[in-house]
Amino acid sequence: MSDIAVYGGSFDPITTAHADIIKKLAERFDEVRVVPCRLSPFKTSVSASAEDRLAMLDMALAGIPRVTVDTGELYADGTNYTYLTLERLSVPGRRLRLVMGSEMVIELEKWKRVDRMCELAELYVIPRPGFPLTGELTAKLDALFPARWTLADFQGMAGSSSEVRISFAMGEPEMFMAADTAAYAAAHGLYGEYSYVNGLYAEYKLKPKRIRHSFSTALCGVELAKRCCADTRKATVALLLHDIGKYITKEDAESMGIVFGPAIDDMPLPVRHAEIGAEILRQKLHIDDDEIVEAVRWHTTGKPAMTALEKVVYLADCIEPLRDYPGVDVIRRETEKGIDEGLLAALRMSVEHVGEEGLYPLTREAYLYYKNESERQGA
Numbered sequence: 442m443s444d445i446a447v448y449g450g451s452f453d454p455i456t457t458a459h460a461d462i463i464k465k466l467a468e469r470f471d472e473v474r475v476v477p478c479r480l481s482p483f484k485t486s487v488s489a490s491a492e493d494r495l496a497m498l499d500m501a502l503a504g505i506p507r508v509t510v511d512t513g514e515l516y517a518d519g520t521n522y523t524y525l526t527l528e529r530l531s532v533p534g535r536r537l538r539l540v541m542g543s544e545m546v547i548e549l550e551k552w553k554r555v556d557r558m559c560e561l562a563e564l565y566v567i568p569r570p571g572f573p574l575t576g577e578l579t580a581k582l583d584a585l586f587p588a589r590w591t592l593a594d595f596q597g598m599a600g601s602s603s604e605v606r607i608s609f610a611m612g613e614p615e616m617f618m619a620a621d622t623a624a625y626a627a628a629h630g631l632y633g634e635y636s637y638v639n640g641l642y643a644e645y646k647l648k649p650k651r652i653r654h655s656f657s658t659a660l661c662g663v664e665l666a667k668r669c670c671a672d673t674r675k676a677t678v679a680l681l682l683h684d685i686g687k688y689i690t691k692e693d694a695e696s697m698g699i700v701f702g703p704a705i706d707d708m709p710l711p712v713r714h715a716e717i718g719a720e721i722l723r724q725k726l727h728i729d730d731d732e733i734v735e736a737v738r739w740h741t742t743g744k745p746a747m748t749a750l751e752k753v754v755y756l757a758d759c760i761e762p763l764r765d766y767p768g769v770d771v772i773r774r775e776t777e778k779g780i781d782e783g784l785l786a787a788l789r790m791s792v793e794h795v796g797e798e799g800l801y802p803l804t805r806e807a808y809l810y811y812k813n814e815s816e817r818q819g820a
Contacts, residue, residue, distance in 0.1 A: 446565065447530060448540040449476035449514070449523060451602065452494050453487045454626055456617045458600035460501045462567060465595050466540060467507045474530065475502065478514040478521040489631050491515050497622045524554040527561040537562035542597055544572040544667050546582060555585050564590035569597040571664040573777055603663040603673045610635040610681070611656050638681045645721065646688040654763055655684055662757030669780045671749040678728070679736040679754050686718030699724045712801055715741040742803045743788060745810035752784055759787045768793075785811045 446466045452459060452475075466473045477494055480487060489497075495510065502508050513529060514521040527537060539562040541549075546566065549555065558564075564586045568574060574592065582590045600617035608616035609632045614623035626632050642652050659680035666676035686694070691705060691713065699720050708716060719738035722728040736754040739747065743755050760773050760783065768790050776783025788808040791800060800808070 443471040446470040446473045452477045455501045456600040458598040473508045476511045522553040524557040538565040542569045567593040567597045570599045657761040661761040665753045669749045679733045686714045743807035
């Protein structure tokens with residue numbers, strides 16, 4: 442009986458994290474089938490062609506033994522579903538292990554024919570940084586793959602396709618890709634869709650430290666977005682541009698033709714830049730997606746009943762790795778438990794720092810709202 446690891450994904454692109462997982466799988470299984478899909482049911486598009494993705498896979502996997510790149514999904518008609526691939530690979534004498542990062546477990550119940558997947562393969566779950574296998578996720582695995590899942594004896598590295606695109610905007614493509622695959626991607630004009638932000642940073646006078654903070658917030662926030670099922674593309678835009686109004690005064694903005702309502706005059710200066718930034722997005726950059734604009738608007742104050750995207754931008758701004766204020770590690774630890782736990786910890790710290798009565802009114806409302814929500818759920 443041969444033990445076959447089946448590792449699927451868009452591989453758009455293959456990252457050093459992917460390659461590390463494949464290498465470790467090859468050390469543990471008789472064969473690794475790497476299955477790039479044409480288009481994931483959970484995505485609307487891919488950046489690179491099938492040929493480009495295969496070329497980068499060949500570069501990244503060269504020299505790793507017992508690895509086969511299976512193109513059955515890549516050139517198939519219609520939507521790619523994992524259960525169909527498992528049916529195709531299921532033959533006598535094979536034991537199939539479906540490989541999945543812990544981040545994929547979050548929406549596992551949405552996969553097509555999970556029951557059939559469970560019949561055909563055991564699940565092999567790899568813990569990934571930022572995606573702890575909580576009690577809730579463990580219970581989900583027990584329900585969907587009863588006695589048919591195993592936790593890997595190693596942890597995956599950081600580095601998703603969203604992070605790759607941010608790293609290209611940073612001018613650091615080798616942050617999450619090997620040198621040869623990063624060079625290939627750059628030479629073929631791939632993964633540069635967010636590089637335009639550098640021009641905006643210059644236009645709106647962001648200082649080098651603020652630019653580093655913006656990129657760090659984006660890298661942190663896209664992982665939070667996946668954890669709470671927020672749209673990662675919208676999250677990336679909001680995160681990269683959340684501080685675009687940081688050094689623009691109200692008078693500067695008005696001279697650009699931006700129109701504000703009267704409420705801005707009652708906002709203290711530390712709060713005002715978020716309002717200015719939101720209106721830069723809406724009126725100057727013509728971003729008409731309200732989710733993105735509102736996430737920028739509330740990233741400093743918070744508010745009651747925030748959307749998933751608003752939570753992501755608020756929390757990432759608080760805990761990105763360059764932040765080193767007293768108590769930030771407490772917020773980070775709470776965020777490991779859950780997004781709402783991290784959010785409440787951040788709001789609570791604001792209360793402790795300035796006192797509940799000294800808080801900006803909307804932040805006080807947000808704190809009381811999430812405090813009550815936490816108490817209600819714990820009752």
